[in-house]
Amino acid sequence: MKKIFAISLILCLAGFTHSVNCQNSVASYKWKKDSVSIALIKISAGHPEFILWKMNYNPDFKPFFHPVSSPDGTLLTAEAPDDHLWHLGQWFCWKYINKLNYWEYEGDPKKAVSEGRTEIKTRDIKTKRQGEARVVMKIAYHAWDKPKEIVMVEKRTIKMSAPEKDGSYYFEYDMIFVPLVDVVLDRTPVQTNASGVTWGGYAGLSMRFDQKLSDPKYFSDKRDSVINGEGNPYVAANLKTPEGKTVQMVIIDHPDNPRYPSAWYTINRPNDRFWFFSPALLYHSSMEIKAGKPMRLRYRVMMPAVPLTSEQIGQMAEGKRQKLVTGIKK
Numbered sequence: 157m158k159k160i161f162a163i164s165l166i167l168c169l170a171g172f173t174h175s176v177n178c179q180n181s182v183a184s185y186k187w188k189k190d191s192v193s194i195a196l197i198k199i200s201a202g203h204p205e206f207i208l209w210k211m212n213y214n215p216d217f218k219p220f221f222h223p224v225s226s227p228d229g230t231l232l233t234a235e236a237p238d239d240h241l242w243h244l245g246q247w248f249c250w251k252y253i254n255k256l257n258y259w260e261y262e263g264d265p266k267k268a269v270s271e272g273r274t275e276i277k278t279r280d281i282k283t284k285r286q287g288e289a290r291v292v293m294k295i296a297y298h299a300w301d302k303p304k305e306i307v308m309v310e311k312r313t314i315k316m317s318a319p320e321k322d323g324s325y326y327f328e329y330d331m332i333f334v335p336l337v338d339v340v341l342d343r344t345p346v347q348t349n350a351s352g353v354t355w356g357g358y359a360g361l362s363m364r365f366d367q368k369l370s371d372p373k374y375f376s377d378k379r380d381s382v383i384n385g386e387g388n389p390y391v392a393a394n395l396k397t398p399e400g401k402t403v404q405m406v407i408i409d410h411p412d413n414p415r416y417p418s419a420w421y422t423i424n425r426p427n428d429r430f431w432f433f434s435p436a437l438l439y440h441s442s443m444e445i446k447a448g449k450p451m452r453l454r455y456r457v458m459m460p461a462v463p464l465t466s467e468q469i470g471q472m473a474e475g476k477r478q479k480l481v482t483g484i485k486k
Contacts, residue, residue, distance in 0.1 A: 182200065182201070183198055183199065183200045183319070184199045185197060185199065185319065186199065188207075189281075192212060192213060192214040192215075193210055193212045193214075194210070194213075194281055194283070194291070195209065195211070196209055196287050196289070196316070198225075198227075198229070198319075198323075203229070204229075206225060206229045207223050207225060208224075208227075208319070209221055209223070209327075210223055210224075211289075211291060211314070211316070213279050213291070213293065214276075217244075217268070218247060218249055219248075219274075219293060219295075219312070220235075220245050220246065220247035221233065221245050221327070222235040222245030223245070224245060224459065225459075226403040226404075227319065227323025227324060227325070227459065227460075227461040228403075230397050230401070230403045231366045232365060232459070233363070233366060234364045234366045234367055237367060239428055239430065240364070241261060241268065242259060242260050242261050242268070242270070243362075243364040245363075245364060246327075246362070246363050246457065247361075248312075248331065248360060248362070249274060249359070249360075249362065250272075250274075250341055250360070251341075251343045251358065251359035251438070252272075252340075252342040252359075253272055253307060253308060253340070254337075254339055254340055255340075256272035257272060258297070272300065273297070273298055273303070274295060275295065275296045276293050276294075277293075277294045277296050278293065279291060279294075284318065286318035287319050287325075288316065288317055288318040290313065290314070290315050291312075291313070292312070292313050293310075293311075293312045294309065294311055294312075295309065295311075295312055296309050296310075297309070297310070307335065307336060308333055308334065308335045308337075309334050309336065310331055310332065310333045310334070311331070311332045312329070312331045312332075313330040313331075314327055314328065314329055314330075315327070315328040320461075322462070323461045324458070324459065324460045324461045324462075325458075325459055326456055326457060327457040329361065329453070329455045330452070330453075331452065331453045331454070332450055332452050333445070333452075334448065334450045334451075335445050335446070335448070335449065336447060336448075338444070338445070338446055338447050339444070339445050339447075340442050341359070341438060341442060342442040343357055343359040343436070343439070343442070344356035344357070345357075346384075346385065346439060357384065357385065357419070357436050357438070357439040357440075358421045358439075359436060359437075359438045360437055360438065361407065361434060361435055361453075361455050362433075363393070363405060363434065364432050365393070365395060367429040367430075368397075369396065370396050370398075370426070370429070370431075371396045372393055372394065372395045372422075372424050372431045372433075373395075374391055374392070374433055375391070375394070375466060376390060376391050376420075377389060377390070377466055377469070377470050377473075382422055382433075384419075384420065384421055384439070385419045385439050385440065386419065386420065387416075387417040387420075388409070388417050388418070389411070389416070389473050390406060390407060390409060390470075391406070391420050391422070391433060392404060392405070392469060393406075393422075393433050402463050403463070404459075405457065405459055406457070406469055407433070407435055407455055408456040408469075408473050409455060412452070412454070413453050413454060414437060414443070414453075418437050419435075419436050419437065419439035419440055420433065420435055421433065421434045421436035421439060422434075
């Protein structure tokens with residue numbers, strides 16, 4: 157530990173403050189960047205270094221996070237599992253925009269693209285020495301083979317917090333959508349609808365968990381086991397590692413989001429090792445937005461070092477809402 161601290165101090169004094177957390181002698185962090193991704197690497201004395209999180213923004217694909225790890229290094233996310241190749245760790249994706257499918261890969265059969273394309277037009281990335289980053293992307297939505305016929309644009313800002321002393325960190329999503337034509341955002345209807353199915357209702361911010369994890373428990377302020385379609389200001393997911401340890405991810409819905417508190421969509425299929433959850437604002441019905449009318453969505457996604465209780469999360473979501481939930485000024 158003394159050696160790690162000494163190396164960190166030397167690097168700090170030498171001016172290498174971009175890649176080392178000079179405030180923490182127990183763990184330090186460094187950035188790893190290339191043309192299509194940025195990752196935060198955690199270095200701890202006596203332990204192998206690992207990727208705490210990695211954001212992927214290859215312009216040929218949808219933006220997504222994978223891997224995302226818990227502060228102790230447990231992998232949380234699954235990218236392109238065999239059962240659903242379009243599941244991309246932690247990501248945001250609409251299902252249907254004006255009846256075009258932006259979710260599954262049903263576009264160009266030779267490529268992993270959907271009928272509707274979520275195209276990253278520009279990106280701006282800023283990092284800080286403590287492990288904090290902010291990414292701003294401009295995104296265009298259009299049919300995969302009609303790039304000039306854009307139906308909606310988006311400005312997406314994601315803040316990745318500097319890890320706390322215990323390693324806890326969060327992502328903060330701030331997304332502003334502006335249709336260029338009248339749009340209908342839709343999903344596969346749920347079973348309560350005449351044309352619905354048991355697995356309908358999903359669209360939006362989503363999380364697919366690593367298949368090595370097990371026994372997910374989805375809970376909220378209302379109940380110990382979340383019911384799909386029920387509105388909740390947040391949902392926490394507790395899962396077990398192969399060693400029996402509990403890891404957690406929490407998604408908090410912003411109180412100014414449309415249809416707050418959001419309906420939620422969760423999956424727990426042990427036979428497939430299929431674990432998934434999402435604030436699904438389209439769960440009960442589609443949403444129409446007129447051309448030129450902006451819609452804003454904000455969420456906080458938390459990766460705590462120690463699983464939080466419903467009371468602790470509730471205090472964050474209610475008692476200190478502006479400080480602990482949004483963090484992004486209106």
